[in-house]
Amino acid sequence: MPVKITLQHIRAARERIAGKVERTPAVLSQSLSDRAGHPVHLKLEHHQTTGAFKLRGASNAIAALSLQERSRGVVAASTGNHGRALAHAARLEGMRAVICMSRLVPENKLDAIRRLGADIRIVGNSQDDAQQEVDRLVAEEGLVMLPPFDHPDIIAGQGTLGLEIMEQVPDAAAVLVPLSGGGLAAGVAAAVKGVSPVTKVIGVSMARGAAMKASLDAGRPVQIEELPTLADSLGGGIGLDNRLTFAMCRDLLDDVVLLAEDEIAAGIRHAYEQEREIVEGAGAVGIGALLSGKVTAKGPTVLILSGRNIDMALHRRIVCGEAATATERAA
Numbered sequence: 405m406p407v408k409i410t411l412q413h414i415r416a417a418r419e420r421i422a423g424k425v426e427r428t429p430a431v432l433s434q435s436l437s438d439r440a441g442h443p444v445h446l447k448l449e450h451h452q453t454t455g456a457f458k459l460r461g462a463s464n465a466i467a468a469l470s471l472q473e474r475s476r477g478v479v480a481a482s483t484g485n486h487g488r489a490l491a492h493a494a495r496l497e498g499m500r501a502v503i504c505m506s507r508l509v510p511e512n513k514l515d516a517i518r519r520l521g522a523d524i525r526i527v528g529n530s531q532d533d534a535q536q537e538v539d540r541l542v543a544e545e546g547l548v549m550l551p552p553f554d555h556p557d558i559i560a561g562q563g564t565l566g567l568e569i570m571e572q573v574p575d576a577a578a579v580l581v582p583l584s585g586g587g588l589a590a591g592v593a594a595a596v597k598g599v600s601p602v603t604k605v606i607g608v609s610m611a612r613g614a615a616m617k618a619s620l621d622a623g624r625p626v627q628i629e630e631l632p633t634l635a636d637s638l639g640g641g642i643g644l645d646n647r648l649t650f651a652m653c654r655d656l657l658d659d660v661v662l663l664a665e666d667e668i669a670a671g672i673r674h675a676y677e678q679e680r681e682i683v684e685g686a687g688a689v690g691i692g693a694l695l696s697g698k699v700t701a702k703g704p705t706v707l708i709l710s711g712r713n714i715d716m717a718l719h720r721r722i723v724c725g726e727a728a729t730a731t732e733r734a735a
């Protein structure tokens with residue numbers, strides 16, 4: 405199956421979102437470079453507006469809507485970084501955004517999205533109930549659903565991160581990308597390989613509930629049990645009817661590695677103590693992968709620090725060495 409999103413789409417996305425998202429710095433990590441024996445650069449995407457790269461895809465998808473679609477508004481069921489990004493990007497365009505969530509979503513997550521100006525719909529007791537409300541709003545009120553990863557404009561928007569990386573570190577031998585539904589990995593890999601086919605792109609997920617890795621191993625999208633993890637932004641499935649990201653990850657990623665919870669915690673701790681950066685679990689998996697020795701690149705390596713939206717009480721426990729597993733997380 406041919407790869408659907410190319411350098412051309414990603415360059416067009418960059419034009420569209422210019423001025424709406426930050427170009428984030430890529431900085432050398434002295435401590436990781438010393439350890440690895442070659443330069444290791446950190447792409448500080450956790451400093452992106454809303455605290456994660458998802459604003460790139462959301463801004464691009466919104467900018468690509470027709471005037472008629474804009475007047476109807478957008479809707480999604482995400483309570484995490486995609487929900488925040490969509491709320492922010494819609495407000496910037498003076499558009500309506502509706503975020504549907506279940507009654508079980510914690511108050512702090514709900515508040516973060518409400519503060520960004522979104523309409524919040526609270527329905528039912530599960531993510532499935534929330535998705536049903538999304539489907540109803542699409543069918544009955546004509547809102548446009550923008551999913552978190554499996555959409556061409558979302559993938560192209562996330563790919564702009566890959567273009568920046570290749571400008572900032574043109575001799576990159578490897579790029580490590582946090583991997584869940586694969587919108588980020590597909591977009592970044594398309595951009596990186598489009599510019600530099602020899603550069604390796606490696607996906608990193610948590611071992612607890614790695615849906616894309618299980619799907620790649622099975623040769624088709626499969627569903628696996630979702631488990632609590634420190635990398636909560638990497639949770640969730642890839643969709644049994646996945647249209648784009650599965651095939652792109654299959655065709656473009658050189659490898660996918662999985663991390664244990666204590667390796668993710670070590671990444672968060674290293675980011676804080678050595679790099680003076682606060683990152684969430686999903687944003688720390690690249691550092692965790694290098695520290696664990698599960699990835700050994702042969703030249704300049706770029707790690708994407710993808711987000712920083714972590715509960716600060718949990719972060720404190722992790723950097724104090726008190727919480728290193730998902731079970732302790734709930735304590």
Ligand SMILES: *Cc1c(COP(=O)(O)O)cnc(C)c1O
Nearest residue numbers: 485584585586587588686710711
């Ligand atoms: C969504 C997210 C990811 C994973 O992105 P996918 O496109 O779903 O693979 C990684 N890190 C953070 C912080 C995220 O919010």
